[in-house]
Every structure is written in C-alpha cells, then in structure tokens.
Amino acid sequence: MATIPAVYGLSTDDARALLAQAGFTVESVSYEYSSEVAAGVAIGTDPAEGWSFPGDASVALIASKGPNPVNGYVPEVPTDSYDQAAAVLAAAGYLPGYVEQESATVAAGLVIAIRPAAGTPLNPGGTVDVFVSVGVPYIPPEPTGPATPRFE
Structure with missing residues (x-):
C-alpha cells in the first residue's frame, strides 16, 4: 500500500519527486x-494526501497560478438615490456600503460619490461605499446683542 504524501508548499518538481518516491505517477x-500560495508551488493532489492505494496509482498534482488577477472594474452608478446605485453595484457583483455625508452642493438623498471610484479595478465581491448626501450642514446662528447673565 502506498499513501499519498503531503505536497503543499513544495515546488512542482519537488512534489513530483516526492510522489514518485512514494510510488505514484503524476498523471x-x-x-x-x-492568494496564499506563490505561483508554481504545489497546493495539493487529487486524490488528497493521506489516501492509500495498492500498487502503482496515478494522481493529479494541483499547483498555484498565484493570486487571481483583478477581473472586474467598479461601474458607473446613477446619482438619483442610494437604492439605484446599490442595485447597479449588486448586479455587477459588488457589496454596496452606505455612508452619510453633509453637502452644501448635493441635495439630501442624492449620491455624492462612490469609493473606490468608477473604473477602479476591483474583483467582484469587493465593497464599494456609496456616499449619500444628508444635505447642508447645520450652522448655528451667530448670537446677536450683548450676552445677558442667566443668574444674578
């Protein structure tokens, strides 16, 4: 009986050699x-390590291609409402965040911006914050006249 050895973290050449030494042919x-294993390094085998087989058996070696390249870009979103912007982001595979922000130039309820910005490379599943206006910031009026003591 031959048992498939652990090959995780070995170079593909070293993994092949270890599997051959254990009596397996890499098919x-x-x-x-x-994102955790560098390109060209073994991740595992199929069947997985620990399986035992009589006589000569073949296994498939699984190696890393390295991290997945970015395969998406943040889309343009409508500025009419958070719901519309969130729907566009969700349809593109992104998780919409909600951030309230005061604005003297954008009416309350309208989208001010998104971060990361439209056109930014981002894999689907990433979060895109939608900044929504809560309107003009409240500025208390200036006091008029002399101050009057409250207690005498």
Missing part, C-alpha cells in the same frame, strides 16, 4: 489561483 498538473 497531470492543474493550476488554480491562490
């Missing part, structure tokens, strides 16, 4: 994206 090498 194929497939590649997957991994």
